[in-house]
Amino acid sequence: xxxxxxxxxxxxxxxxxxxxxxxxxxxxxxxxxxxxxxxxxxxxxxxxxxxxxxxxxxxxxxxxxxxxxxxxxxxxxxxxxxxxxxxxxxxxxxxxxxxxxxxxxxxxxxxxxxxxxxxxxxxxxxxxxxxxxxxxxxxxxxxxxxxxxxxxxxxxxxxxxxxxxxxxxxxxxxxxxxxxxxxxxxxxxxxxxxxxxxxxxxxxxxxxxxxxxxxxxxxxxxxxxxxxxxxxxxxxxxxxxxxxxxxxxxxxx
Amino acid sequence: xxxxxxxxxxxxxxxxxxxxxxxxxxxxxxxxxxxxxxxxxxxxxxxxxxxxxxxxxxxxxxxxxxxxxxxxxxxxxxxxxxxxxxxxxxxxxxxxxxxxxxxxxxxxxxxxxxxxxxxxxxxxxxxxxxxxxxxxxxxxxxxxxxxxxxxxxxxxxxxxxxxxxxxxxxxxxxxxxxxxxxxxxxxxxxxxxxxxxxxxxxxxxxx
Numbered sequence: 001x002x003x004x005x006x007x008x009x010x011x012x013x014x015x016x017x018x019x020x021x022x023x024x025x026x027x028x029x030x031x032x033x034x035x036x037x038x039x040x041x042x043x044x045x046x047x048x049x050x051x052x053x054x055x056x057x058x059x060x061x062x063x064x065x066x067x068x069x070x071x072x073x074x075x076x077x078x079x080x081x082x083x084x085x086x087x088x089x090x091x092x093x094x095x096x097x098x099x100x101x102x103x104x105x106x107x108x109x110x111x112x113x114x115x116x117x118x119x120x121x122x123x124x125x126x127x128x129x130x131x132x133x134x135x136x137x138x139x140x141x142x143x144x145x146x147x148x149x150x151x152x153x154x155x156x157x158x159x160x161x162x163x164x165x166x167x168x169x170x171x172x173x174x175x176x177x178x179x180x181x182x183x184x185x186x187x188x189x190x191x192x193x194x195x196x197x198x199x200x201x202x203x204x205x206x207x208x209x210x211x212x213x214x215x216x217x218x219x220x221x222x223x224x225x226x227x228x229x230x231x232x233x234x235x236x237x238x239x240x241x242x243x244x245x246x247x248x249x250x251x252x253x
Numbered sequence: 254x255x256x257x258x259x260x261x262x263x264x265x266x267x268x269x270x271x272x273x274x275x276x277x278x279x280x281x282x283x284x285x286x287x288x289x290x291x292x293x294x295x296x297x298x299x300x301x302x303x304x305x306x307x308x309x310x311x312x313x314x315x316x317x318x319x320x321x322x323x324x325x326x327x328x329x330x331x332x333x334x335x336x337x338x339x340x341x342x343x344x345x346x347x348x349x350x351x352x353x354x355x356x357x358x359x360x361x362x363x364x365x366x367x368x369x370x371x372x373x374x375x376x377x378x379x380x381x382x383x384x385x386x387x388x389x390x391x392x393x394x395x396x397x398x399x400x401x402x403x404x405x406x407x408x409x410x411x412x413x414x415x416x417x418x419x420x421x422x423x424x425x426x427x428x429x430x431x432x433x434x435x436x437x438x439x440x441x442x443x444x445x446x447x448x449x450x451x452x453x454x455x456x457x458x459x460x
Contacts, residue, residue: 028359031356031359032356032357032358032359035353035356035357036357038353039342039345039349039353042345042349043342043344043345046344047344110340110342110343111338111340112340112341112342114306114334114336114338114339114340115339115340115341115354115399116357117306117329118304118305118306118329118332118334119329119354119357119358119399120357120358121357124357252326
């Protein structure tokens with residue numbers, strides 16, 4: 001077709017470099033994943049489906065918690081820190097769930113899945129959606145934490161460790177919710193399946209994230225939170241690898 | 254391109270209802286097959302099987318390019334699919350849609366090439382409009398742009414002229430004639446006028 005541009009004879013349909021095939025495939029896959037991410041981000045910024053739902057949920061939760069339990073933020077006992085961490089992750093979880101499934105569900109609702117399936121490699125779709133969820137969770141984590149610090153008067157004893165725990169917890173949430181959303185989108189009995197799958201996938205990392213976050217609210221630095229951090233990173237890696245292996249079957253079901 | 258489509262004893266059903274069974278056919282580059290039949294006879298399902306968007310209950314579909322065989326689910330790069338249930342991103346412009354699909358297909362497609370594709374389907378000058386603002390006929394034209402950007406050797410057209418005006422039908426006629434020169438065309442239709450395209454007509458039974 002006229003106008004395609006590239007460096008070889010049949011422009012547009014051929015690779016532009018002499019890199020080894022496997023390496024080129026990985027580069028192609030990552031570039032396709034980036035295209036999916038940019039497309040989803042562009043649509044999200046225009047429609048604000050996920051961002052509005054997530055921020056609204058986070059703000060409402062922080063506000064409601066602040067009304068009755070501000071005194072908890074002022075206490076520094078182990079139990080009080082655990083309650084603060086629990087409330088923070090409850091707000092994060094529900095805000096995340098209200099928005100993170102949008103990536104796949106929106107494709108299903110707008111019936112664009114077939115066009116995407118035909119054009120994009122399955123792994124590129126997964127990676128693109130995962131990147132978007134990760135970006136949204138990073139934004140959500142920061143907003144929710146700031147709201148809790150301001151409204152619930154949560155005091156962060158070890159800020160860097162706290163940020164690390166938010167990042168690790170967010171990573172585990174993103175890996176779980178991305179594959180969950182994909183499975184649910186392709187399933188016939190969405191609601192029942194969501195309940196069955198979400199509980200075992202989301203609860204273990206959340207329990208650890210709550211314990212780890214409570215440790216970072218105290219003034220002990222990185223060390224008390226390190227086991228939780230290690231668990232969350234290991235969980236995320238395992239879930240990510242499992243998702244990479246499973247996604248094609250889910251996508252083509 | 255030396256391409257062949259081989260369909261061997263393919264069957265499809267929805268629950269307990271058999272849609273069709275034991276369909277076998279073979280097509281080479283330069284050939285066009287028209288699939289006809291009344292509503293519910295399985296024409297669209299057959300095209301979805303050929304596109305790899307649905308699994309057959311029995312049988313096998315293979316695309317042969319030279320000596321290399323592709324399952325339809327791995328043949329997205331070989332297939333251009335146009336169908337009423339093909340939806341593109343309504344919140345993106347035509348240009349953004351084509352740029353995105355070119356990117357995930359790893360095709361280098363500059364703005365001029367996008368304009369050319371859109372002009373070819375009669376959407377010149379509307380490239381920066383969001384698809385949400387398109388009429389149903391323009392949406393159908395956009396489906397052709399989506400299906401043609403990677404110059405696929407196989408074109409699967411389900412109700413190719415649905416919602417199109419006379420000029421749109423002329424665009425489809427041009428696209429089919431151009432495709433027949435180097436590739437395979439499969440058309441699912443109820444329109445008797447479109448039977449003329451077929452070197453082969455596959456008639457599906459009713460419900």
